[in-house]
Amino acid sequence: MSxxxxxxxxxxPLAPEVFDAMVPWLRDKFGNPHSAHVPGRQAAAAxxxxxxxxxxxxxxxxxxxxxxxxxxxxxxALGAVRNLVGQGREQIAVLDTEHAAVxxxxxxxxxxxxxxxxxxxxxxxxxxxxELEACLGQNTALVGxxxxxxxxxxxQPVERIAEMVHRAGALMLCDAVQGFGRxxxxxxxxxxxxxxxxxxxxKGIGALWxxxxxxxxxxxHGGGQEQGLRxxxxxxxxxxxxxxxxxxCAERRDTDMAHITALAEKAHDLLGDWTVNGARDQRxxxxxxxxxxxxxxxRLMSDVRExxxxxxxxxxxGSGRPSHVLAALGLSSAQIKSSIRxxxxxxxxxxxxxxxxxxxxxAAEKQ
Ligand code: PLP
Numbered sequence: 001m002s003x004x005x006x007x008x009x010x011x012x013p014l015a016p017e018v019f020d021a022m023v024p025w026l027r028d029k030f031g032n033p034h035s036a037h038v039p040g041r042q043a044a045a046a047x048x049x050x051x052x053x054x055x056x057x058x059x060x061x062x063x064x065x066x067x068x069x070x071x072x073x074x075x076x077a078l079g080a081v082r083n084l085v086g087q088g089r090e091q092i093a094v095l096d097t098e099h100a101a102v103x104x105x106x107x108x109x110x111x112x113x114x115x116x117x118x119x120x121x122x123x124x125x126x127x128x129x130x131e132l133e134a135c136l137g138q139n140t141a142l143v144g145x146x147x148x149x150x151x152x153x154x155x156q157p158v159e160r161i162a163e164m165v166h167r168a169g170a171l172m173l174c175d176a177v178q179g180f181g182r183x184x185x186x187x188x189x190x191x192x193x194x195x196x197x198x199x200x201x202x203k204g205i206g207a208l209w210x211x212x213x214x215x216x217x218x219x220x221h222g223g224g225q226e227q228g229l230r231x232x233x234x235x236x237x238x239x240x241x242x243x244x245x246x247x248x249c250a251e252r253r254d255t256d257m258a259h260i261t262a263l264a265e266k267a268h269d270l271l272g273d274w275t276v277n278g279a280r281d282q283r284x285x286x287x288x289x290x291x292x293x294x295x296x297x298x299r300l301m302s303d304v305r306e307x308x309x310x311x312x313x314x315x316x317x318g319s320g321r322p323s324h325v326l327a328a329l330g331l332s333s334a335q336i337k338s339s340i341r342x343x344x345x346x347x348x349x350x351x352x353x354x355x356x357x358x359x360x361x362x363a364a365e366k367q
Pocket of ligand 1: 009010068069071072099101148149150175177178196197205
């Protein structure tokens with residue numbers, strides 16, 4: 001029996017339409033999109049069509065750079081700080097609850113002579129804007145704030161943060177991986193990162209949207225592809241997959257949201273004894289991070305193998321590190337260890353959610 005998949009923040013299944021869009025580029029058409037002959041030009045046209053499909057969901061006045069993942073897009077984006085050192089801007093500030101792709105990269109810059117600050121959040125997971133204001137100064141190069149948190153689903157006030165960041169003359173990076181294709185993108189951000197495999201697209205591709213006029217050094221040197229920022233031959237299949245996934249998300253946005261909201265409400269009703277971690281209202285409904293005091297989540301997960309879900313206490317890489325996100329909310333180590341994350345998606349049915357909630361409740365009661 002295959003497990004009921006409720007881990008749609010970790011990754012999502014490939015949409016059938018996405019698979020169909022990729023197949024010709026894997027099976028029949030093999031031109032290098034950077035070649036000048038006819039097969040090459042056909043491949044280049046597919047890449048550019050995909051770029052437009054992705055751009056259609058992003059603000060105007062910028063360009064889309066394809067990368068191998070959102071992590072790579074974020075590394076490319078953070079590289080922009082290297083061009084600002086000459087202007088005396090050496091501070092990088094990111095929310096303490098950012099994904100490791102942002103947080104750890106920012107901390108790495110901190111070990112390279114930059115001044116990295118981790119910005120606190122309130123107990124509901126939302127950014128502390130007073131602390132942000134106090135931190136911003138003439139030396140701030142870049143601020144990173146994610147749109148939808150991958151662990152607890154809260155939606156940060158990115159537009160307000162961007163206004164404050166711009167007043168200080170700094171750049172605003174938004175990791176929109178969990179929000180792209182689902183909610184509006186922040187019009188005020190300067191750099192926006194997204195990933196294929198979180199929107200029912202393929203793994204191995206992401207993108208960075210860069211506002212026109214922003215200058216950054218290349219992340220990968222070589223043949224000068226992707227406007228000189230990220231050399232290497234692009235995969236037309238992956239690009240077509242990401243483009244199609246974005247297009248379908250846009251077409252189905254309301255339907256997907258209504259379906260996922262209904263699933264989340266049902267789960268919330270059935271798991272009535274659990275406490276929600278993070279803001280109750282300002283959140284993406286497809287992410288339900290809940291805790292039940294005294295619960296041994298390790299035991300719960302091994303007792304409920306029929307459901308694929310995530311322990312709230314471990315980061316997505318499965319390293320077993322306690323969640324820095326739940327810790328930033330002020331949860332005790334015991335509360336962190338008794339938290340789980342359920343992630344609902346387009347292809348989950350109501351019956352699956354009912355069955356999963358029943359199994360989880362049953363196993364929790366047994367403890
Ligand atoms: N940012 C967030 C919020 C994520 O959830 C993830 C994936 O877990 C990433 C960045 C990294 O994305 P990718 O797997 O494409 O590198």
